Amino acid sequence: MSKIKIFETEELLSKSTADFIVKLSAKTIEKSGKFTIALSGGSTPDKLFALLANEPYNKQLDWKNIFVFWGDERYLPASNPSNNSHQAKKILLSNVHIPAENIFPIPTRFTPAKAAVHYEQTIKTFFKNDFPAFDLILLGMGDNGHTASLFPFTTILEEKDALVKEVFVQEVDMFRISFTAKLINHAKTILFLVTGKKKASMLHTILEGKENIEKYPAQMIRADKGGKLLWYVDKAAAAKLKGV
Numbered sequence: 753m754s755k756i757k758i759f760e761t762e763e764l765l766s767k768s769t770a771d772f773i774v775k776l777s778a779k780t781i782e783k784s785g786k787f788t789i790a791l792s793g794g795s796t797p798d799k800l801f802a803l804l805a806n807e808p809y810n811k812q813l814d815w816k817n818i819f820v821f822w823g824d825e826r827y828l829p830a831s832n833p834s835n836n837s838h839q840a841k842k843i844l845l846s847n848v849h850i851p852a853e854n855i856f857p858i859p860t861r862f863t864p865a866k867a868a869v870h871y872e873q874t875i876k877t878f879f880k881n882d883f884p885a886f887d888l889i890l891l892g893m894g895d896n897g898h899t900a901s902l903f904p905f906t907t908i909l910e911e912k913d914a915l916v917k918e919v920f921v922q923e924v925d926m927f928r929i930s931f932t933a934k935l936i937n938h939a940k941t942i943l944f945l946v947t948g949k950k951k952a953s954m955l956h957t958i959l960e961g962k963e964n965i966e967k968y969p970a971q972m973i974r975a976d977k978g979g980k981l982l983w984y985v986d987k988a989a990a991a992k993l994k995g996v
Contacts, residue, residue: 754981756959758990762947765986766799769945773804773888774812776941780887781817788878790821790889790931792900793836796945797890801844815850821875823889823936824901825858827867827918827927835860864918864927871929872916884915885977889931889939893946895954896923897968901930904967908932933972941980942973949988956992959983 759765777787791797803809820840828835833842837857845855856878858871875884891899901919902908908919908930915935920927936942946955958970965972975981985993 754959754975754983756983756985756990756993758993759984759986762799762986765945765947765984766803769800769943769984770803770809772943774809776888777813777818781814786817786819787814788819788821788886788888790823790886790939791836791840792823792890792892792945793825793839794892794894796892796947798839798843800945801840805844805847810848813848815848816854818850819854819856819878820845820850821856821886822858823891824928824930825860825867827860827864827929829860830857858916858929860929864920864929868914868916868918868929872914875915875935883938884935885979886939888941888943889936891936891942891944891970891973893944893951893954893958893970895950897954897958897970899944899970899973900936901928902933902969902972903928904969906969909966909969909972933969937972937974937976937979939975939979941982942975944970944973944981944983944985946983946985946989948986949991951989952991955985955989956994960994 780787822836825836826834859867893899903921906919908917911917911932914932917932918929958968963971
C-alpha cells in the first residue's frame with residue numbers, strides 16, 4: 753500500500769524528507785544500533801543532501817551509526833561529477849562526521865558485470881545471514897517512468913535472482929549498475945521523491961494508470977514483507993493526480 757504526501761514547494765518537500773530521515777534514523781538506531789540508507793542519484797535529492805550537510809540536521813544525525821549505500825550508479829569513474837556517489841560525497845558526506853568505513857559506493861573500477869557482483873557481495877556481507885532489508889531506500893522517478901536504473905524495456909526488469917545487476921541503457925548509451933526490484937522491494941521503507949511539472953503526466957501514469965511494468969518500471973516497486981512505500985511529491989508533480 754503506497755502513501756502519497758503532497759508539498760507546496762520542492763523546498764518544503766526536502767525539509768520534510770530531512771525531518772523524516774532524522775526521526776526514522778534515531779528510532780532505528782535506538783532499536784537495532786544502526787541505520788542503513790541507500791541514496792538515489794539525479795538532481796532531485798541535491799537540496800535534501802545540502803540540508804542534511806548543514807545545521808541543524810548535521811548535528812541531529814548519529815553519523816557513526818549510519819551506513820550509506822547507493823541504489824544505482826552510472827558506469828563512470830568515481831571522480832566524474834555525473835557519478836552519483838561523487839555528487840553525494842561532494843554535497844553531503846564530505847561535510848559531516850561520518851566514518852569512511854560507513855560509506856559503500858558502487859565500485860566502477862571493475863567491468864559493469866563484475867561491479868554488480870562485487871556490490872551484491874558487499875551488501876550480503878554487511879547484512880550477514882539475513883536477506884538484505886535496508887531501513888530506507890530513496891528513489892527518484894524519471895519522466896520516462898524509470899527508477900534507480902530500471903529503465904523501460906531493459907533486461908534488468910526480467911531479473912529474478914540477482915540483487916544488483918549491470919544494465920546497458922540504450923537511450924543514454926551507457927552501462928549502469930543498479931539494485932533490482934527484488935532488493936528494493938524488500939526494504940523496510942521506500943521513499944520516492946518526485947518534483948516538477950515535467951513529471952506530472954508520468955506520475956499520474958505510474959500511480960493511477962494501467963499497469964505496464966515493461967514500459968513504466970517504477971510500477972514494479974512495491975513494499976514487500978510489511979514495508980512502507982511513500983511518495984513525497986511537490987504540487988507541480990502532483991498536478992494531474994486525481995485520487996489525492
